[in-house]
Amino acid sequence: MATRDMDSGVSRRHFLGGTVAGVAAGAWGGALTGTAQAQTAVQEIRTDVVICGSGIGGLTAAVRAQQAGANVIVLEKAYEPGGTTAHSEGGVWTSESYEDMRETAPNGDPVVQRTIFDNLPRAFDFYDELGAPLGAARPGRTRSRSIPPVAWVNFMVGEFERGGGTLMVETAMLRLLTNRQYEVIGVLAEGEQGLIRILARAVVLATGGWAGSAQLVTQNITRYFGSLHQRNASFGGRKPLLTGDGFWAASQIGAAPTEGGWDSFYGHGMPARPTKQMQNPLTNFSLYHGNWSVVVNLRGRRFADETQGKQAGTPRGGGEQLINQEVARQPEATAAYIWDEPVNVSRACAECGLGDIDKFTAFKDIGAPVAMANTLGELTAKIEAWGRGMPAAVVSQQLDEYNTAAKNGKAWALPIPKTITEQAVPLQQPPYYAVLMQTGITATYGGLRVNAEGQVLSRTLRPIRGLYAAGVDIGNHSNYVYLGNLGVGATFGYISGPNAAKQPEPQGGWETGPLT
Ligand SMILES: Cc1cc2nc3c(=O)[nH]c(=O)nc-3n(C[C@H](O)[C@H](O)[C@H](O)COP(=O)(O)OP(=O)(O)OC[C@H]3O[C@@H](n4cnc5c(N)ncnc54)[C@H](O)[C@@H]3O)c2cc1C
Structure with a gap:
């Protein structure tokens, strides 16, 4: 079976220097404010949608949001885009029957499972229309296609940038910004250039789950966190990447954890x-x-x-x-x-x-x-x-x-x-x-609770205004067993992207409230 060299395949984008200025004068209409003291001052920029993470969930959401007319920024904590997606084997799939899905993972969230089952073929149609590299459908398999991972990531990044989007690598979402009505109005991010407040009508969390979070893994899976192989984008990396950032950020503003999946994972x-x-x-x-x-x-x-x-x-x-x-x-x-x-x-x-x-x-x-x-x-x-x-x-x-x-x-x-x-x-x-x-750990199963629109739910199970998720940040699509992971990113990126783009202006305005 063929293998790929993952070391240098994915195109990189750097944020420091020209990119901020270029964006300020371009797509965002000069909304950058800041000081010369980049390391200490907080810069502020404005866009329509911020996507956190550039794996299959993030990139699918980004291009879809853009097609729906939004100005979009993708934040990527690593020095290159692609996440675990770029390291994967590229089988984007789910069960061919909803009944099989339920029987295989009966403790999984039926809303999430149904959404994936119903919508994954639509995501394939979207990739086909875009011209993204995607293997042909096999006879009788409507919910299984394959991507050449690195080429797919590069294609999607190229598509996104040609559409005017901005990818900021080595820039991590630290927390969500909310206003006095607890609507999400953007993120606080950090990169080598310092802190940036990015104001946006909607945020999509696609940070790939928490396999690399010592705290979450120790609490939920095993006391032997240090012995696990990070079989994901964090492998051998300089920095841990999949540290549950989406989960932590949403939890901080009242998001619901999934009811199941916490003690299980794929790897x-x-x-x-x-x-x-x-x-x-x-x-x-x-x-x-x-x-x-x-x-x-x-x-x-x-x-x-x-x-x-x-x-x-x-x-x-x-x-x-x-x-x-x-x-x-x-x-x-x-x-x-x-x-x-x-x-x-x-x-x-x-x-x-x-x-x-x-x-x-x-x-x-x-x-x-x-x-x-x-x-x-x-x-x-x-x-x-x-x-x-x-x-x-x-x-x-x-x-x-x-x-x-x-x-x-x-x-x-x-x-x-x-x-x-x-x-x-x-x-x-x-x-x-x-x-x-x-043990090698690839993708976690506990995570954020969402509805069929990709909206993150609060602890009272109401949608949090302005907050969406895609990919492995969404919990309990599977539970213990393996139902595929790329399909979660493809499906919920497909759904969350345009929904985030359609998010109306926040009713409570752009001033941050007490939580942020
Ligand atoms: C060898 C291998 C083979 C695999 N094969 C398959 C397969 O055939 N089929 C399948 O379904 N699954 C497969 N998987 C699993 C699958 O690749 C992943 O579960 C899937 O890619 C996760 O996609 P994602 O978009 O949720 O997250 P990722 O692709 O991991 O992307 C998340 C991104 O978010 C970034 N990030 C994290 N925190 C922040 C932050 N605070 N701010 C900004 N960015 C942040 C990360 O750096 C990362 O780039 C495989 C995995 C491996 C390792």
């Missing part, structure tokens, strides 16, 4: 403690076969059904991302995946997931703990030799117990069951393999 396992640098880490080093493996924690014990849950679009059977979530709650968010040759050939091979190298070789080449042996006894001795506290005797006992049950088709009856029989294969054909992995 895939990645190598524990590699000694060498990983090339294309988010694709080459993601694991996709936990559900076909036997998974033991640092104590050497199985702790969860590797096949639990239901994967969208399948009659039954969870994907690897479910056991990856369970690992997050084990000591150091670390576990060993153990498998045999048939699984290696069919599930851990170069073509079996993302990346174009087989997973065992990939882990070995970067110095992560791996083991290969012709007997399970030799394998468990090598696992113990990792020095991570996984006693060979305990791992052997767990493998024996599992193998006995699996050979009899009774893995579902184990004290810790493996319920999907076709994935509960016995380890019986050498060589045997093991890798030490840690």
Whole structure:
């Protein structure tokens, strides 16, 4: 499977210097006020719509708002646009049936799910009309297309800028501005140029969720935040990016958190403690076969059904991302995946997931703990030799117990069951393999509560005037299982953008109220 070099593909835009002046004299009609002391004084500018974040949610909303006649500013905290979207595999999808969606994620928010189900095809039509790079629809699949992520981001940024929009990179939304009637009237942002107050009729939050927020992850998911791989735009970055900024900002002015989704997330396992640098880490080093493996924690014990849950679009059977979530709650968010040759050939091979190298070789080449042996006894001795506290005797006992049950088709009856029989294969054909992995977190599921118009709801479940969301900042579209994430950005960007553009002038005027 092809991989991409993410290091330099996305076009960058810098805000310092000419851009402010250019904008002040241009599209915003000279609304810039400020002082020469850029680092200490607060500049103030005016536009129609501010979009926070430039992944699929933000860029879709930006171009849609612009098409609806608005002057739009996109703020991007990173030094280049694209967010996790630019690092993704580009499958924009949701379930082909609403019933399947509900059955797969019954605890998800039905309003959000219905909105995605009904509107994702419209978002595809919009991209097609725009001429955006988008793979052809497959027969019978109305809710699944693919984007070449970097090319798509570049196209959307180009489209946005040709339409007169301004992208400010390395500029983060810090908080929302509200007036005395608690209408959102803009944002306070910060970049290298200092603080900027941007006044706008509407704000769209598209900051990609909170996978990189130590506080939110520790509160909701695991105490081992520091052991998680940030399998998103923050990977290896100079600054954490997905730190829940949209959620925090909206919460501060009374937005409702979703009722569910907080303890679950989307992601895939990645190598524990590699000694060498990983090339294309988010694709080459993601694991996709936990559900076909036997998974033991640092104590050497199985702790969860590797096949639990239901994967969208399948009659039954969870994907690897479910056991990856369970690992997050084990000591150091670390576990060993153990498998045999048939699984290696069919599930851990170069073509079996993302990346174009087989997973065992990939882990070995970067110095992560791996083991290969012709007997399970030799394998468990090598696992113990990792020095991570996984006693060979305990791992052997767990493998024996599992193998006995699996050979009899009774893995579902184990004290810790493996319920999907076709994935509960016995380890019986050498060589045997093991890798030490840690949880990778990509996208969070708890977040902001919205209605079908993309409006963020208050704690009394009324729309907050002037505030919209798109993408992973919206919570509970899925809950525990994986229903796709790019589709949330495409759909709600498609909806929130024009709605934000249509937002009337604030009834309470442009003066900020007591909260801001
Ligand atoms: C390897 C990989 C493969 C994947 N493949 C798929 C796939 O095939 N299908 C799928 O559905 N999903 C996939 N995903 C997940 C998907 O890419 C993301 O969940 C999705 O892109 C999120 O989109 P978004 O617009 O919500 O956020 P993002 O694309 O992450 O964009 C959010 C942006 O907001 C910026 N930001 C954060 N805080 C602020 C602030 N305060 N002010 C301004 N900007 C801010 C961030 O820097 C970031 O650029 C994959 C992910 C990875 C890593």
